Amino acid sequence: MKFVKPPRLKEGDTVAVLSPSRGLPSRYPQVYELGLRNLEAKFGLEVKEFPTAREDKDVLYNNPGMRAEDVNAAFRDKAVNGVIASIGGDESIRILPYLDSKIIRANPKVLMGFSDITTLTTYVNQLGLVTFNGPMVMAGFSQIDSLPTGFTEHIRQILFGFEPPYEYATFDFYSEGYPEWAEEENLGRVNPPKMISGWNWLQDGSLVRGELFGGCADVLEWLKGTEFWPRSDFWQGKILFLETSEEVPGPLRVKRWLRSYGIQGVFEKIGGILFGRARGYTDAQKRELDEAIVSVVAGEFGKPELPVVTNMDFGHTDPQFIMPLGARAEIDSKNRRFRLLESPVE
Structure with a gap:
């Protein structure tokens, strides 16, 4: 397509x-x-x-x-x-x-x-x-x-x-959520800023290029099994990006979601996986999430060479990268670089 x-x-x-x-x-x-x-x-x-x-x-x-x-x-x-x-x-x-x-x-x-x-x-x-x-x-x-x-x-x-x-680059800081909207003094404000620790390159692979597809992992689960879910041949060469919602689904739940991608054969077809920063997670939960991702992708489905990057600046924290579905992108594990190869607008 x-x-x-x-x-x-x-x-x-x-x-x-x-x-x-x-x-x-x-x-x-x-x-x-x-x-x-x-x-x-x-x-x-x-x-x-x-x-x-x-x-x-x-x-x-x-x-x-x-x-x-x-x-x-x-x-x-x-x-x-x-x-x-x-x-x-x-x-x-x-x-x-x-x-x-x-x-x-x-x-x-x-x-x-x-x-x-x-x-x-x-x-x-x-x-x-x-x-x-x-x-x-x-x-x-x-x-x-x-x-x-x-x-x-x-x-x-x-x-x-x-x-x-x-080339995408991390911002100076990030914030999780907003102070109570009903309070007038909070207008336009975000919760206290946090230091950005950088992206986690969990699995290195060859330089890969492909069209982006993804969004909120929680919501994509609701589409599975419906006529609106991508067909099997759609996944070939895609770069999958996922992020979790403010409801803070735990690492175990994300692990189970990933298994459903694996059993559909998605990991055999895509070029790489990107994960947005997990909102509401403790540092320990972030480490647990990284371990869960690797255990599914490499351990259960035998894809240790598939590039996987987590803790990226998109999703339910601010500011967030705009991720254009359908635009060609590149994951360069060797140089720790993620970039768009084309403008998503004409």
């Missing part, structure tokens, strides 16, 4: 903001509105709010078709250049049967979110389009002034275009 890249964003472009998952903008409007202002002020984008954006959370929960129609409408709208989710949740999988694959496939544009939005980025990627696992309005854009300045430039490079290759 050759993935179609969306047009690159430019200052003055319009991005649709909608709520395909949980309706938190109606509960925390100040957090949501700060994210909108930052999209406009930091990147020169125009924001077009779609009907679900501020809809009540119970209304959204009871109407998955309504949420899907906003996605369809955003892709149908010729004035819209990108689609960014307001926030995640835990049941956006319910909107997938209502999505219009023909409309979406015919109108490639930047689509970005993470966590529960993994269902949507996966669905659209399986239609043959490049999608983006990255920050959302209320989780990333709202807090951008509390994060390293390099994060703003990173977003601009990935979504507005760069001259390849693009």
Whole structure:
């Protein structure tokens, strides 16, 4: 499958903001509105709010078709250049049967979110389009002034275009979660910063290149066994990236999830595995997770030569790398380097 890249964003472009998952903008409007202002002020984008954006959370929960129609409408709208989710949740999988694959496939544009939005980025990627696992309005854009300045430039490079290759580099610090949103003084803030210890290269292999695929591991589990899960031949040559949610699934659970990839033959086909920084883990749990990954990939499925890197800067900690599903990337174990070989936008 050759993935179609969306047009690159430019200052003055319009991005649709909608709520395909949980309706938190109606509960925390100040957090949501700060994210909108930052999209406009930091990147020169125009924001077009779609009907679900501020809809009540119970209304959204009871109407998955309504949420899907906003996605369809955003892709149908010729004035819209990108689609960014307001926030995640835990049941956006319910909107997938209502999505219009023909409309979406015919109108490639930047689509970005993470966590529960993994269902949507996966669905659209399986239609043959490049999608983006990255920050959302209320989780990333709202807090951008509390994060390293390099994060703003990173977003601009990935979504507005760069001259390849693009080498990913760790940020100055990271943070896990946000102080209570209901308290006005916490607006735009993140929890206390933590030092970055670097990536863990668990298994070295040859230099590998392939198209990225992945997202929140918890959410991908819900897609397994459905018509929306990738076919067996899809995995050939891919680089799989996974990260865990704020619900902090333990190393044993992740180990069991990985076994299901192994039994599907995924480890025989892919070029490498990348893991995002595990939010909420102690140092001991992080070591246990690394051991669990190696025990499954190398021990149970006999792939000690498969490159595996963990503790990377994507997922449920801030700031996070934008990971474009369908873009060609490279893992260079010898030089401890991960980079994009092509711009994910045209």
